[in-house]
Amino acid sequence: MSLVAPDPTRTVPLPLRDQADVRDRWLTQRLLDVLPGLMDRAGIDLWIVVGREYNEDPVLATLLPATWLSARRRTILLLHRSDDGVTPAAVSRYPVGQFLPAWTGDTGDTGDTADAGERAQWAEVRRFVEQAGPRRIGIDVSEHFALGDGLSHTEHRLLTEALGPYADRLVSAEQLAVGWLETRLPEEIAALRAMNRLAHEVIAEAFSPVVVTVGTTTALDVAWWIRQRFHDLGVEPWFQPSVLLQRAGVPLVEDRGTLLPAVPYDAVVRPGDLLHCDVGLSSLGLRTDTQRNAYVLRPGETAAPAGLRAALAAANRMQELTAAALVPGRTGNEVLSVARAAAAAEGIDGDVYSHPIGYHGHGAGPAIGQWDQQEGVPGAGDHPVHADTAYALELAVRRPVPEWDDQCVRLGLEEGVALTAAGLEYLDGRQTEFILLPAG
Template structure:
C-alpha cells in the first residue's frame, strides 16, 4: 500500500476539477474563536467529489492511525466483524465511500508483524473494499469463512487477538454473541487465552482527529452555523405566525435541498416571560420570546452539534433585555472554566468536577454535559457530565487525549430581572478541538444572542 497523502495534499488533490465552480476561489475556512453571525453558506461538494475526499482521508487514517493505536495498546492483531443490515460501529467508519455498508459478513483483520514493518490490512469477505484491504479469502479453496479467519490468525501467531467487546462503551461492543461463538469455535484452542477486548483500539480509532479532518471541520461547522442563521431569521420566522415545530421541519426541508443529513431531529423551543419551562411543538413564536435550537449535521463523515439562542425583538427594541444577555455571558464563562480544565490524561469525571467547582465558586449555576464528537454525534471517548448526572459516572472514567474533537455542551441558569426574576435556562453548545495543550473552537462560539425583528 503506497503512503497516504498528507492533509494538505488531499485537499490539493481534489483540484479545480473536483470542486464546484462556485468554490474555485474559496479559501479553506480556518478555526476561529469568533463566530460569524448568520455566515454565508460554504460550497457543498457533489457526491462524487465527497466520495473521493472521504476515501483519501480514510486511506490516510488507516495508514497512519492504525499502527499508532495498535502499538499504543500493545495489540498485534485486531479482528472486526460486521454483518449486512447489522453494522459494527468501527467497521462502518472503515468502509470506503462506494462500499457503504457491510455485505453478507464483512471481516477485517489488522496485523502488526512488529520490527517496524507495515501493518497488514486484510479483508476476509466476498467483496473487495476499495483497495484499502487486501482480499484474503478464496471461498473455492476454503468454503468456511471462519476457518479461513482461524488459519490466517494461526499462521501469524499473535500474542494478543483483540475483538470488539465492551460492557461500558457501545462503540467497542460490535462483536455479537453468535459471531463470537463461531469465531471461538474455529480458533485453535491453544489461542483462546490470547483473545482480549479491543475497547481501547475502538475508542482511539474513533476519537482521534487527523490534520486532514481538522482542515475540513471548520467548513463543516460553518455549514451548520449558516443553516442555523437562516432558521433564526425573518426568512423562516414570522413572529405571531410561525410555530416552533414549523422551524424544526424547515431544518429538515433545508437539509434535503442541500443534500445533507441530520444525525438527529432538530430541536426548537421557546422560553417566555411568565411561563415556566420550554414551550415546544405547535406553540406560536411571539415578540419577547427567547428561542433555543439544537441542530446537527453529518457531512464528509464528520458530525456537528450546536445549540444557539435567539431573541424576538418587541416593537421598539433594538437589543435583547440585559438580563438575557448576562445569562448567555454566564454560559460563556462556564465554557471557559470547562475548556481550561482540559488536560491530557485527566478523566472526564475529574474535568467535570474541576469545571463545576470553579464555576460555582464564581457564583454561577452550571450544568455540564459535554461529549466527544467526530464520526458520531455523541462520539467515542470519555463523557464530561450528563444533564441528569453532574457527578462521577463510569462513562467519564476514561482519559482525555490530544487530537480529539468535542461538543462543549452545557447550560447555566440565571434569574432575569426584566422577566420578574424568572429563572431562565441558557443552553449553549459549540464544537471544539483539543490539540493536547488548549481547546479551540472549530468555528467560534455564540457570545451574542441572535436578534429576530418583529416588525
Template sequence: MTETEFVRPELPVILPQRDRAAVIDEILAERLETVIPAIMREQGVDFWLLMSREYFEDPVTATMLDAESMHARRRTILVFHDPGNGQPVERLTVSRYGLADLFEASWSPEAQPDQWQAVADIITHRDPAKIAVNFSDLTAFGDGMTLSQYRAFTEALPEGYEDRIVSGEALSIRWLESRTPRELEIYPGIVRIAHSIIGTAFSREVITPGKTSVEEVQWWYRERLAELGLTPWFHPSVGVQRQGREGMLRGSEVIQPGDLLWTDFGIAYLRLNTDTQHLAYVLKPGETRAPAGLVAGLKATNRVQDLLLESFEAGLSGNEVLARARAKALAEGLDPSIYSHPIGFHGHGAGTAIGFWDNQNGDPRGAYPVQAGTTWSIELTNYHKVPEWGGQRVDFRSEEDAWFDGERVRFLDGRQTELTLIPFD
C-alpha cells in the first residue's frame, strides 16, 4: 500500500487464466478456513445453510464457488456447522456434484432421492441451536433464499426445528466485507491496474482535443479491457465540465482545450473490484498548468477526504461517520457531498454506507457499524467556486480505494492530489 499515486503508472503483469484460477482458489481456501469460523462464533450461529440454483446464485454462494465452477449446478446447497469446543467447522455440500476439495460431499441421490430431506437428516443428526438461512429486508447480499426453496426446506424439517431458523444477513455481510491478508497482498496491484488504464485514457494517446468525444473515451476503456482479458463491473463514465456550461457534459460532446474531465472506472480481477474517479485538465494553447482555481478545487476535495478518513471508528455506524465528517467539513467552510461505500467481491460492496449523493442526512442502509478489516471506496466531492471561470461552482469528484484496519484508513494505491494534464499538442 502507498499514499503516493503516480500520474501514469506502469501496467502490472496480468496473469493468464490458469494462474488466476490458482490464486482465486488459494484465497478461497484461506477464507473458508479463517473467516467462516470467526464470523460464525462472532454471531453465535452454529449452522449456516446456503442454497443456490443454476444461474440464480445467492450472492454469498457465488463467492464460494471454486475457479472452475462458473455457476451453481442444478441446486447447490452448502452447509457450515460449528460443533463447538474449538473443533473445526464442518463444510458440507448437499449437491449432486461436488465442489473441488473445499466442501465434503454429503449426499447420495441414490440412497436419498430427496435433496431437502438429505439436508433435514444432516440437521437432525447435528441438532444445531440456530439454523441461519439468507433472508433480509435490507440488503440483497443476505437475501439469497427464495420463497419456493424456503418452503421446500422447512417442509422437510422435523417438528420444532423451524423455530430455530434465524437470518443469515449478518453472516453474509461479514463474509463478504472481511478481507484476508492474502487479499490485501494483491489488492493494491489490482487498483494499480485500474490507475494505469485511467492514466492512458487521460492522455494524448487516447484524447485529441477538438476531435475526441466523451463516448469515444468510454468505449476505448471497454476495448482496452477486452484486450487485457479484464472485465468492467459497470460501463465506464466520462464527463466534461466547461466554463460557462452547467453540469456534466456527456455522450457525443467533443473534448475541448480548457475542459475539466472526470472519469468513473472500475474493474473486476481475481474476484476483487476497484472503483476510481479521477480528474484531468485539457491545457489550452500556450498553457503549462491548470488554472489556480481548479487546482484549489481538487485540494479542497482532498481535505474532505482527510476529514472523512479521520472520522472512521470501528463500531460507529456509517451514519455516525458521515455526520462527523460533514460537521468538520462544513466548519471549515467546505461544500461537501459524501457517499462512500464498501468494496471487495462487489463494486458496491456489503457493509454500511457512509452517505448517498442524494441523502446526506443518514439512511437505514448506513445504520450498520463500520468494521475493522474492511476495504472501502472513499467516494465524495466538494463543490468549489472557480474564479477563472467567473465564480462558477464546479464539482470536484474523487474516488479512491482504501483499507480500514480498525485504527486508520490507508489508500491501497494512493490518491489523486494533482490534476492530470492533457497537452493541447
C-alpha cells in the first residue's frame, strides 16, 4: 500500500534514508523562510534552545538533524535574528547539521575535566551573546504550553549564571516556540495529505471482512491489527489505536459530564454494531489523527439505519460550522464559542475539541475546546489561529436513534485539515457515509 507524496516520484512511507534527506531539507527551508518572520512577530532577537541527552526540549528535537535521535551530551542552539536573516549556531561538543559550530569543545584548561568543559561551553554562550547584543533573549519557558516549556530547571540556572547581566534580557519564547511548532511548509502539508490518505486506507481495510469476522473478532483485535498494519507498512502510531463499539441496548454512560460508549473494549463485533476508530500515524517527523465510523449490517439490511445516518449528517454539519469558524485572527476559545453557538442554533447537540497537529499529535497552538472543557481552555485556548497551520478537526454529536428505541449515540469524527491563505482544506476528504460491514 503506497500513496503519492510531495514529489510524485516518491511514496509514503519513504525509506528511512530518504526521509532523513527530506526532513533536513525542510529544516533548512524553515530556518531560512519561516523563522525570521516568527522571531519578528514575537519580538525576539536571540532564541536559545538547550537540552541534554534524553531530556530534550521538545523544540530542540525539531531543530536537530534527522540522523540525531536525541541530543548529544548538552546541546545548545543559538538562533540570532539580524538584518541578513537568522544565523543558526551550535555550542555543542559535536557538529549539529545546518548550525554553524560556535565551539570546538576545547576547555582552555589543563586536565580537560568535565567541569572545565561545562564552563567553557557556557562561556562560549556568554561570548556569543556579548557579540550579538540582543535586546530580548527568548528561552523555552511557558505556563500554558508544555511543548514550549522545555528548558529544565538546571539548564535555566546554568544559563542565567553564565549570562550574568545579560540575564535581565531573558524572556519567555512561548509565542515563538508555538509559532515554530505549528507553522507548516507547503511541502509538509503535501506530505500530510499523503499520510492522511494512508490512514484512511488502513481504516478502510480494518473495517472490512479482511480483518473483521462478525461474531468472532473483537474491537480490541481490530485495534491491534491497525497498529500492526502501520508497523508493517513502515510507519508507527503515536498512540495506541482504539476501536469502540456502540450497540442497541447498551446505553452511553456519563463520565465527567459527557456521555461515552459503554460496550467493553474486548467485546465481539455483532450485527447492528456501530464501530468507531481513533488512529494516528507518524512519518517524516509529522503526525496524523483520524476518527472514522463503520456499521455492521443486520441480515436483510443494505444501509445503516436512518437514525444513524442522521447522526452522521449532523456530525458533518458540525464539521462545516467548526470549519467556518476556524479563521486566522480568532483565538481557539473564540472558534469554539462561535462553532458551538452555530450548532446550538441548528439544534445540534455536540462537542468540539479540535487541536493543532504537525510535529506532535496534540500540537502546539490554539486549543479549540477539550472533550471535558466546552466552555473554553484557559491559556492555550487564548492563542490566536494563524495561517499555514494544520489541525485535527475533531468533534462529536449526540443524537437519539429511533431504530434503537431512541437510545442516544455519540458519533465522533476527526479529519486532518490545513489552513492556508487559500482557506481551509481537508487533507484527504472527510467521511460522509458509513463504512459498511456485511453481517457474515
